Amino acid sequence: MPKVLISDKMNPKAADIFRDNGCEVDVITGQTPEELKEIIGNYDGLAVRSATKVTPEILEAATNLKVIGRAGIGVDNIDIPTASTKGVVVMNTPFGNSITTAEHAIAMMFALARQLPQADASTQEGKWEKSKFMGVELTSKTLGLIGAGNIGSIVAERALGLKMKVIAYDPFLTPERAVELGIEKVTLDELLERADFITLHTPLTDQTRGILNAEALAKTKKGVRIINCARGGLIDEAALKEALESGHVAGAALDVFAEEPAKENPLFGTEGLICTPHLGASTSEAQVNVALQVAEQMADYLVKGGVTNALNMPSLSAEQAPKLKPYMELATGLGTLAGQLLGDKVQGVSIEVEGAAAELDQKPITAAVLSGLMRAYSSTVNMVNAPFLAKDRGLDVREVRHDREGDYHTLVRVSVTTDEGVKSVAGTLFGNGRPRLVEIFGVTVEADLTGDMLYIVNRDEPGFIGRLGTTLGEANVNIGTFHLGRRDAAPGGDAALLLSIDNRVEEPVLWNVCQIPGVKEVKALSFG
Structure with missing residues (x-):
């Protein structure tokens, strides 16, 4: 059960809204910064007005914090850049007063x-x-x-x-x-x-x-x-x-x-x-409105994943969230795959959507791609701080929407610019809404992006699959699924393999795979 702290005086109905939506809530007002630092680590959400100052020191201590809600418009009392780098959503209520x-x-x-x-x-x-x-x-x-x-x-x-x-x-x-x-x-x-x-x-x-x-x-x-x-x-x-x-x-x-x-x-x-002493929002109607709105917005995010009136990430209503969820799962997987395969080579990224995906709000999809891509550089990345991490690294991020529908009814493509040119991965959703990889660096494949995997580029020649199976079997590595695709139509060119395996492969095993004749590249992948 998400736990929320209301740290400023607010209409009591706000606490009722949190409880009615399945959140545990504490109302503790008038704290000193030191007192707030002592307890803020226990909470997933923080609801404030203007009295509480959410400083970098407070955010450093907020180890579990996911969202800050300001009952009102102004957020001068919240350090939004620090909150963003910490992956904390900051919301306000711009229409309540x-x-x-x-x-x-x-x-x-x-x-x-x-x-x-x-x-x-x-x-x-x-x-x-x-x-x-x-x-x-x-x-x-x-x-x-x-x-x-x-x-x-x-x-x-x-x-x-x-x-x-x-x-x-x-x-x-x-x-x-x-x-x-x-x-x-x-x-x-x-x-x-x-x-x-x-x-x-x-x-x-x-x-x-x-x-x-x-x-x-x-x-x-x-x-x-x-x-x-x-x-x-x-x-x-x-x-x-x-x-x-x-x-x-x-x-x-x-x-x-x-x-x-x-x-x-x-x-x-x-x-x-x-x-007058800052009375702009001081009517009984406005005070009730902003308190109720911030509670509804924060509970919506903590319980259902809806994002409303956020200042540091794209909005995503509770109604949109279920429809976008499989796309965001696909986008995160594609970004994670590109980040693990290309690492520090990434200079820019283009996110393209077509078919059914082109009818959706692309901002959450882009944020999901970046959250996967930036995992190559940070272990504490999410949809909030990923765009800021990408900006800090100087990455050029572009969005492209195609009205056309190609081989798939819906498609998301992530194209990454490197010194060696542009490399792309693409995925779709199957009928059951399950994300599926359909292309990797020009090779057509069909694979899930889950658990632990091995990515191998090799010469397309007889006997290779047998040698790989023997090597992994001797290392007690069990293969779950096996996906193979050719980069070149004719035999003898390069082929790409994606193997799902039951557990992560250790470095000595990777070294042994690299020694198999015909292997050009090996990468261990993980999709948590």
């Missing part, structure tokens, strides 16, 4: 336009300064979205309902999606020059950090108002303070800060500033 965060951004925009917090404070002090708080209308104003993804698109929809004109800067926004949303796609400079209000809805990355710096703020329209309910660090806070004090920026509403909790900040007290 989208509406709540978008509504908060709209509320902040209204507060800026009408100076609501300042007017409230003044009125409650008995001042009645009606003429002091002259606001602006939102109608007909231009709203500039930096980021038009899930939350940004909801903000756009709400703003259009307020009769605003919406423009957006987002490198990933397609022209078709912009038309669908009813917004105009622009460059960042165009947005800065035209927008009356700017709101940010992008993750914090190396590319977006400080996207509104002093230089960018200088390009904005005088009197612009800025809202950030996304991530601290997107705005250069010192530059924003200067722009507010100079009057170039009429107002700013911030829900997030570069350093949190922001109990002190140079911006505090600046005229025109409105602040």
Whole structure:
């Protein structure tokens, strides 16, 4: 039974979902990093919000961890690169608090336009300064979205309902999606020059950090108002303070800060500033939604193998998993075979699918091939860390999809580039869904990829099979199945043998096989 730790405060229904799906769950919140390190090795899953910091030290101690689930969008508190190299899936819940965060951004925009917090404070002090708080209308104003993804698109929809004109800067926004949303796609400079209000809805990355710096703020329209309910660090806070004090920026509403909790900040007290303590996702509905979603996603992965909203591997729904499972088993076997036969010679790999395989999501198949291929270089490899290991080794990975159907109703081919050229292995699924190798380095064969095997290349000549059988028999090696194919159509060329054997062949036996006349290559293979 998979065991899960909930280490941050979360709706109690999350624990019930884990239990209902066959997981054992402990709820232990408020731990120090040292306390978490002491116990994390006991768990297969870790469910967190923002309080728990999943550092490299924690991950080093998490010897059994398979998945980390973040109840929310931001994963700044999780070291994803380290988790990936450790083979740990990292998930978030990007849609659970989208509406709540978008509504908060709209509320902040209204507060800026009408100076609501300042007017409230003044009125409650008995001042009645009606003429002091002259606001602006939102109608007909231009709203500039930096980021038009899930939350940004909801903000756009709400703003259009307020009769605003919406423009957006987002490198990933397609022209078709912009038309669908009813917004105009622009460059960042165009947005800065035209927008009356700017709101940010992008993750914090190396590319977006400080996207509104002093230089960018200088390009904005005088009197612009800025809202950030996304991530601290997107705005250069010192530059924003200067722009507010100079009057170039009429107002700013911030829900997030570069350093949190922001109990002190140079911006505090600046005229025109409105602040809230990271309330974007703080509604009762959102808190329930993200807790339930992360529990469902993690249980789905631990129990059924479904992968939803993962940040470091392809998604694979619980419905897709049974259909893709035999293909992934085949892909892993082909990758393992290529890795064991070619080892350090691998420079690049191409994964081709055709027939029925071409109708499936290819990303999980590619990840499975790489997990098998990378076993030649690491003993702790899986579908999560294999793509990262391949990248670290500088391997060129390509995916090819063919609409055609050839000799087999479905086919997966793994072609590996080496100094000696391109070598490929291919496999199919038989009617019972069982993976089957059908080609190895140009030789047609039919073989299972299971257990221990011997791969032998030899001259195709009379008597060879008898000599091989005698050698293995004298070494007490029992042959389970025997698969033979010719590389050349005419007799006398090269032939390839794949033998399944009952146990792994030791080095002295391999040496004896190498001494058989006609042997050109011998490899012991293992498919765990």
